[in-house]
Every structure is written in structure tokens, then in C-alpha cells.
Amino acid sequence: MTVTNTAGSADLNGGAASRIEARRKVGNLIALGLSIVATLFGLFFLVSILITLLIQGFSAISPSLFLENLPPLGGEGGGLANAIFGSVAMTVVAIIVATPIGILAGTYLTEYARGGKLAEVAKFINDVLLSAPSIIIGLFVYTILVLPIGHFSAWSGAAALGIIALPVINRTTQDMLGLVPNALREAAAALGTPRWKTMTHVIYRAARSGIVTGVLLAVARISGETAPLLFTALNNQFWSTDMGQPMGNLPNVIFQYATAADANSQRIAWGAALLITVTILVINIVARALSGGGKQQV
Amino acid sequence: MAVTTSTYAAQDSAGSAKARSVVLQDRIFFYMTVASAVLVVLVLVGVMVSLVIGAWPALSHSGLSFLWTERWSKKAQIFGALAPIYGTIVTSIIAMIIGIPVSFGIAIFLTELCPQALRRPIGVAVELLAGIPSIIYGLWGFFYLAPWLAQHFQPVFGVLANVPVVGALFVDSGSGLNLFTASLILAIMVLPFITSITRDVFQTVPTLLRESAYGMGMTTWEVVRSIVIPYSRVGLVGGVMLGLGRALGETMAVTFVIGNSHNISASLFDPATTISATIANEFAEADPGLFTASLLELGLVLSIITFIVLALAKWLLVRGEIK
Numbered sequence: 092m093t094v095t096n097t098a099g100s101a102d103l104n105g106g107a108a109s110r111i112e113a114r115r116k117v118g119n120l121i122a123l124g125l126s127i128v129a130t131l132f133g134l135f136f137l138v139s140i141l142i143t144l145l146i147q148g149f150s151a152i153s154p155s156l157f158l159e160n161l162p163p164l165g166g167e168g169g170g171l172a173n174a175i176f177g178s179v180a181m182t183v184v185a186i187i188v189a190t191p192i193g194i195l196a197g198t199y200l201t202e203y204a205r206g207g208k209l210a211e212v213a214k215f216i217n218d219v220l221l222s223a224p225s226i227i228i229g230l231f232v233y234t235i236l237v238l239p240i241g242h243f244s245a246w247s248g249a250a251a252l253g254i255i256a257l258p259v260i261n262r263t264t265q266d267m268l269g270l271v272p273n274a275l276r277e278a279a280a281a282l283g284t285p286r287w288k289t290m291t292h293v294i295y296r297a298a299r300s301g302i303v304t305g306v307l308l309a310v311a312r313i314s315g316e317t318a319p320l321l322f323t324a325l326n327n328q329f330w331s332t333d334m335g336q337p338m339g340n341l342p343n344v345i346f347q348y349a350t351a352a353d354a355n356s357q358r359i360a361w362g363a364a365l366l367i368t369v370t371i372l373v374i375n376i377v378a379r380a381l382s383g384g385g386k387q388q389v
Numbered sequence: 390m391a392v393t394t395s396t397y398a399a400q401d402s403a404g405s406a407k408a409r410s411v412v413l414q415d416r417i418f419f420y421m422t423v424a425s426a427v428l429v430v431l432v433l434v435g436v437m438v439s440l441v442i443g444a445w446p447a448l449s450h451s452g453l454s455f456l457w458t459e460r461w462s463k464k465a466q467i468f469g470a471l472a473p474i475y476g477t478i479v480t481s482i483i484a485m486i487i488g489i490p491v492s493f494g495i496a497i498f499l500t501e502l503c504p505q506a507l508r509r510p511i512g513v514a515v516e517l518l519a520g521i522p523s524i525i526y527g528l529w530g531f532f533y534l535a536p537w538l539a540q541h542f543q544p545v546f547g548v549l550a551n552v553p554v555v556g557a558l559f560v561d562s563g564s565g566l567n568l569f570t571a572s573l574i575l576a577i578m579v580l581p582f583i584t585s586i587t588r589d590v591f592q593t594v595p596t597l598l599r600e601s602a603y604g605m606g607m608t609t610w611e612v613v614r615s616i617v618i619p620y621s622r623v624g625l626v627g628g629v630m631l632g633l634g635r636a637l638g639e640t641m642a643v644t645f646v647i648g649n650s651h652n653i654s655a656s657l658f659d660p661a662t663t664i665s666a667t668i669a670n671e672f673a674e675a676d677p678g679l680f681t682a683s684l685l686e687l688g689l690v691l692s693i694i695t696f697i698v699l700a701l702a703k704w705l706l707v708r709g710e711i712k
Contacts (some may be wrong), residue, residue, distance in 0.1 A: 119608035123502060129494025130511075133584070136577045137518050140529045147532075161643065192425045198423035213426050216433050219699045222631065223692070224638020226665045227436060230688040233672075234439040254432055261429060285411045287418030315522020318640040318665070322672045345524050349531060357532075364525050375520045379513070 138376050148365025151358045161328045161339060162359065164351050173330040177338035179247055182314055185252035186335070190306055193257050197264025198290060214265065218308055221258040229319035239321060245331075245338035248324025255316060256309035263305025267298040276320060300381050307378040311371045317342035341367050436692060444686035446679055455686060461651040461667075468683035470690060472651040476661040477691070480568060480643065481636040482659075484575035488636075489629055492580050496587035500617075501609050512588065519581035527645030530574040535565030535646050538573070543658050557655040566648035569657040574642045579632040586628030590621040590709060624709030630702030638695045640665035664691040 155170045162169025196217075204210035228251050236247040271294050279289040293304065325337040326347060343365045349360035433698065437704050441448075447468065458469025499512055547561035602612045618625065648660025649670055662670075664687045675681045 107645070115608055115611070119610040122610035122613070123497075126494040126497040126502065129491045130498040133491055133495050133577075133580050134511075134514075137514075137580070139533075140521075140526065140577075143529055143533055144525065148707050192426075192428060195422045196429050199426040203422060204426070208529060210426075213430055215700070215703060218703050219696055220429065220433055222634050222695075222699050223433075223436075224640065224665060224695055226638065226640045227440075227688055227692045227695075230440050230443070230668065230672075231432075231436045234443045234685070257429060257432070259595035285415050287415050290418065311520055315524065317522070317524045317607065318669060321669055325673065342522070342524050342641075345528060349528050351643070360528065364528050368521055368525055371520050371522065372517060375517055379399055 116174050122377045133318065144361075144365055144368055147361035148368075151362035151365065156359075156362050160330050161344065162355065163328060164348065165353050165358055167355060169355070169359065171341065171344065171359065171366070173327065174341050174363065175366070176330070176332070176341040176342040177245065177324070177327070177343070178314065178333075178336070179321075181249040181252055181338065181340060182310060184249035185248075185256055185313055186306065186310055188249075188258055189253040189256040189309065192262070193260025193305075193309075194264050194295075194302060196257075197268060200261075201265050201268040202294070217258045217261050221262055224252075224318075225316050226254055226318035226321075229323055231322060232319065232323050243323060243325040243337045245324050245334040245336065247307045247339065248320050248340065249334070251319035251323045252313040252316060255319060256313050259309040259312055260302075260305050263308065265300055267301030267305065268294060270301065271297045304378045304382040308376050311374040311378070314372055314374075315342060317346055321346070340371075422672060436687075440685055440689040440692060444682050446583055447682035447686045450679060450682075452704060455683070456690070458665030459651070459653055463680060466679055468679065470664070470683075470687055472653050473651050473662050473664040473667045473687060474690065475570075476568065476647065477637055477663040477665070477694075480572045480575055480661075481633060483569070483572035484579060484636045485575065485629065485633055486581045487576035488632065491576070492583035492587055492632075493625075495580070496591055497585045497613055498589045499584075499588050501613060502544065512585075514587050515581050515584050518632070519585060522641075523639055524641040524645075526574055527577050527642040530570060531566075531645040532576065535570045537565070538570055539563065547658070558657050560656040560658065563658045564648065564660065566646055566660055567656075567658045568647065568661040570656075571643045571647040571661070571663070574646055575636045575639055578639060579636050580640055582635055583632040586706075587625060590624035590628060590652075591617055593624065593709075594620045612666060621709065623705050625700055627702050627705030627707075627709055630698055630705060634695050634699040634702060637698060638665060638691060640669050644669045653701060662687075 109213045153170075155168065157170060158172055159168065159170035159174065160173045161171065196213075200210050200214055200217075204213075227382045232247050232254065232266065237243055240247070260297040265376075275293055275297055276289060280286075280332055284293070320340055320343055324340055324343070326343040327337045327339040329339075333340055344363045346366075348356040392539065399580055451468070455468070456474065457469050457471050458467070459471040460469050461472060462468075485573075495515070499515075503511065543561045543563075543565070546559045549559040550556045550561065552559075552616070555614050598616055599612060602616045607615070634662060643663050644666040647662055647666050648667060649662050650660035651662055652659075654661070668684050668687055668691075672681070672684050
């Protein structure tokens with residue numbers, strides 16, 4: 092391409108060559124300039140989201156935000172205590188159920204079925220599930236849990252979150268087990284160690300920080316999910332520890348209170364938004380530190 | 390598996406009870422892993438089956454005409470999916486038109502231009518931003534972006550409304566809650582996703598290839614255009630498709646700012662709706678029967694569209710790696 096032109100340029104005809112040279116330089120500058128503009132454009136939006144979130148969120152933070160329950164829409168005062176509890180409770184249940192299943196599934200796919208056709212299909216399906224719209228998961232749980240039970244409940248909310256966490260944990264487990272050197276497996280086998288003991292006592296230990304990272308990423312992913320909770324856990328204005336009933340949760344509070352016209356409701360919504368975002372950023376940073384500045388993004 | 394089992398079986402014949410229990414433990418562990426892997430597959434199958442069953446009343450009531458009926462009326466019990474499908478596709482396409490060049494630009498900046506010291510901080514910032522939940526983007530869009538666009542951006546473009554043919558695209562509705570705002574929010578949301586994949590794919594280009602090109606006297610832009618992009622083409626398309634899959638199914642960010650109207654309008658500045666926004670807004674209040682079934686059918690349509698896009702993305706990304 093243009094390269095040949097420049098190579099033989101100097102002696103042939105200086106004028107045309109230097110014009111080509113100049114055009115290439117200008118083209119280069121324009122393209123690189125545009126890429127800098129793109130970076131600034133992207134960073135501008137992302138930074139302005141964070142700054143407004145910090146300003147609005149911090150002005151909402153007060154002790155009562157953590158101690159009092161949700162106010163009625165349009166009411167005075169109030170806080171997020173019951174919504175914080177609800178979010179934590181559902182996330183914990185979801186993670187407790189999803190973690191062993193995700194790790195075992197990842198184990199099967201990397202250790203037992205390595206390279207098999209079926210395993211490839213299962214991995215493929217897991218990756219599709221990983222990016223599936225979360226509202227679809229909400230609809231799924233609604234039809235299999237909420238409809239048969241007859242009412243909204245925190246259990247179904249936790250189920251929806253668990254289904255979203257599952258493929259994340261499964262995928263990171265696959266990636267992490269794949270990094271464990273085969274020599275470890277062979278050494279354990281040579282000692283006559285049963286396979287399940289090799290897995291639990293040798294391989295999982297070798298991959299522990301990676302698997303923990305996966306679980307943390309799953310926590311980060313589900314703690315901000317709103318759509319799957321809309322018609323599973325619904326929301327609840329009052330303090331409730333009954334998982335069989337609708338339960339307040341932070342994402343739904345943002346959705347309901349932000350669109351209310353009064354300043355107090357909006358304050359509550361921004362407070363909830365700040366809490367969620369800070370939690371997620373902290374978890375992500377911890378996960379990153381654990382995996383050693385890790386490179387395995389899902 | 391088969392090999393290990395038979396080894397233990399050999400010991401077993403020696404009559405050791407311990408060996409027998411080890412075989413049993415091994416089997417239990419194996420079947421637990423199989424069951425877990427199968428469960429993941431069953432979830433996807435279950436999603437599709439449950440949506441089809443749930444949507445059956447609507448499917449059998451109006452058949453395929455559901456897809457091209459625009460009217461959505463609770464009173465008349467007529468539910469058509471055309472407006473949500475139109476909104477979903479148009480917002481995603483506009484989001485991609487804005488998002489792709491910007492994220493390619495950022496990726497080029499990060500791989501080719503950025504001083505080494507800034508590379509990691511900006512890269513990490515982009516990846517952390519991918520983790521911020523969509524409802525935060527929606528909240529920001531609702532309170533800041535939409536009012537700002539309505540005041541400063543739409544009137545400027547509204548001038549184009551008098552231009553024949555394309556003018557209809559720019560008729561100003563006066564409200565910031567519209568199709569364009571939703572598309573812009575989506576574009577901002579997919580930026581981190583596409584950027585981080587694009588950057589990873591760019592980095593798969595062998596240094597040798599890159600350096601030979603520079604050695605021949607190519608400018609940075611020429612290296613990107615003639616070496617880096619052609620080499621990583623398949624992976625790039627995969628990354629874009631992955632971003633598209635996100636945009637199609639995105640719910641909360643869009644629900645806040647799209648204005649929720651079931652009328653299809655030519656103007657980008659008119660309120661519209663998407664499949665996910667319709668479900669999010671109306672599902673909790675829908676009465677059982679045709680209404681709920683129609684919403685579930687919308688969900689079915691969305692999952693079919695996104696699963697196809699995601700499968701294609703995955704396939705392309707894998708092909709990109711193999712090369």
C-alpha cells in the first residue's frame with residue numbers, strides 16, 4: 092500500500108512524495124485525535140455519572156438512613172434499614188445455593204468431561220446464560236415459583252438471583268481449574284488418592300483464590316440486579332424477616348422512589364444507589380486484588 | 390472416569406471394605422458434578438419451556454399476528470408486540486452506531502497511544518465501570534441526561550424537522566424521555582463491555598506483525614487499519630455482538646428514560662417502549678389471562694432474539710481465538 096510509495100519516494104519526484112507523506116501524517120493525526128476524543132467522550136459520561144452519584148448520595152447519607160425503615164412514598168424521613176436487610180438476605184441465600192452448584196458444574200466440565208462434545212455444548216449454554224437478559228430470568232422464576240405458590244416472596248427473589256450467579260461461578264471455576272497444572276493431578280493419582288479427594292484437597296486448594304474471586308464477582312453482579320426482583324421479591328415498605336413474604340430490597344427501592352415527585356423519596360433513592368455502587372466497586376476491587384491484578388474478566 | 394473406577398474395582402475384588410467405600414465416595418462426587426452441570430443446561434431449557442407454556446394463551450389466541458400488531462390495549466384485550474419490538478431493535482441499533490466507534494476509539498487509544506503509566510488505571514477504570522448496575526445508569530439518565538438533552542440538544546436538532554424526508558426523525562416532543570435518550574444511555578452502558586473485549590482482541594495481534602509494520606514505516610493509524618483490525622476482525626465482530634446482546638435485553642436503564650409509549654413514531658425524540666421496559670412496567674399489575682400471557686410472549690420473543698445474538702457472538706469469539 093502507501094508504504095511502497097514512501098520507500099522509493101525521495102529520488103523519484105520529491106513534490107508528490109512529500110504531499111503523500113504529508114497526507115499520511117495528517118490522516119494519522121486525525122485518526123489518533125479522534126481516538127483521544129472518543130476516550131474523553133466515554134470518560135466524561137462515566138465520570139459525570141460517578142460524580143453526581145457521589146454528590147447526591149452523600150447528601151442522603153445519615154445515621155437514620157441505616158436505622159429506619161422505608162418511608163411511605165411521599166412521606167417524611169425514613170431510611171433503608173429493611174431494604175438493606177432484604178438485599179443482604181436474598182444475596183446471601185442466592186450465593187449459598189449457587190456456589191456449590193456452580194463449582195461442581197465447573198468441575199465436571201473441566202475435570203471429567205474435558206474436550207467432550209457434550210461438555211462443549213454445556214459450556215456454550217453456560218456462556219449464553221451468563222449474558223442472558225436478567226428480566227427473562229425474572230419471568231422464568233415467576234412462572235415456576237411465584238405462580239404455583241400464589242404470591243411474591245423473598246425465596247423466589249433469592250432463586251432468581253441464584254440463577255444469575257450460577258453461570259458466573261461456573262465460568263470462573265472452569266477458567267481457574269484450567270490453570271491448575273496437570274502435574275498436581277498426576278502426583279495425587281500416583282499416590283493413590285481417590286479422585287474426589289484429589290479435587291477437594293488438592294485442586295480446589297490450588298485454585299482457591301481464583302474460585303473465591305468468581306464468587307465475589309457473582310456477588311457484585313447480583314447485588315445490583317433489579318429486573319429479576321421486580322416480580323419475584325417485589326418490595327416491602329416494612330421490616331420483614333419472613334423469606335416467604337415480599338421483602339424490601341435496594342434496587343427496587345431505587346426504581347420506585349426515584350420516580351416519585353417529592354424530594355425525600357428521591358433522597359432515599361440516591362442513598363440506595365450510592366450504597367449499591369460502593370458495595371459493588373469495593374467487591375470488584377477486592378476480587379481484583381485477590382486474583383493478583385487478575386486478567387480473567389467474565 | 391472409567392479408568393479410575395476400574396482401578397478401584399480391582400482393589401475392591403481384594404475384598405477391602407475401605408476400597409469399596411472409596412469407590413462409592415468417588416461415584417457420589419462424580420454424580421454430584423454431573424447433576425450440577427446438567428442443572429445449568431436445564432435452566433436454559435426451563436426458561437424456554439416455561440415461557441412457551443406461560444405464553445400459550447396468547448400464542449394460541451393471536452398466533453403470529455402478535456408480532457406485527459401495533460395496538461396494545463388493556464381495555465380491548467388486544468395486545469400487539471410491534472411497538473416494543475421496534476423500540477428494542479431501534480434503540481439497540483442507535484446505541485451500537487454511537488457505541489462502536491467510541492469504544493473502538495478508546496481501545497485504540499489504550500493499546501496504541503496511551504502512555505504506559507496510564508494504561509492500567511484507565512483499563513481498570515473501564516472494567517470497573519462495566520460492573521456498575523444498569524439501574525444506576527437509569528437513575529442518572531432520568532435526573533440528568535434526559536432534562537439536559539431536552540433543553541440543549543433536542544431544540545438544536547429540532548431545527549432539522551423542517552427538512553423534507555429526514556425531518557420527521559427530528560420532531561421535538563419537548564420531553565427528554567424518549568427513544569434517543571434511551572439509545573444514548575444504552576450506548577454509554579455498552580461502552581465498557583465492547584471496549585474491554587476490543588482491547589483484549591487487539592492484544593492478540595502478534596507483536597512481531599505489529600513491529601514489522603512499523604518497521605516498514607507505517608504510521609500508527611495505518612498499522613491499526615491495515616494490520617490490527619483485519620487480524621482481529623472476527624473477534625471484534627464477536628465483541629460487538631456481545632454488546633448488542635446486552636443492549637437488546639437491557640431493562641432498568643431503558644425503563645427510566647424511554648417514556649413508555651406503545652405508539653410507533655417516526656421521530657427519535659418521541660417516547661417509545663422496548664420489550665424489557667414493557668415487561669418491567671406492566672407485569673406486576675397485569676391481570677392473569679391474556680395480558681400476562683402476552684407479556685410472557687414478549688419475554689419469549691426477547692429471549693429468542695438475544696439467545697441467537699449471544700450464540701453468534703460466542704461462536705465468533707471462539708473462532709477469533711482459534712485463529
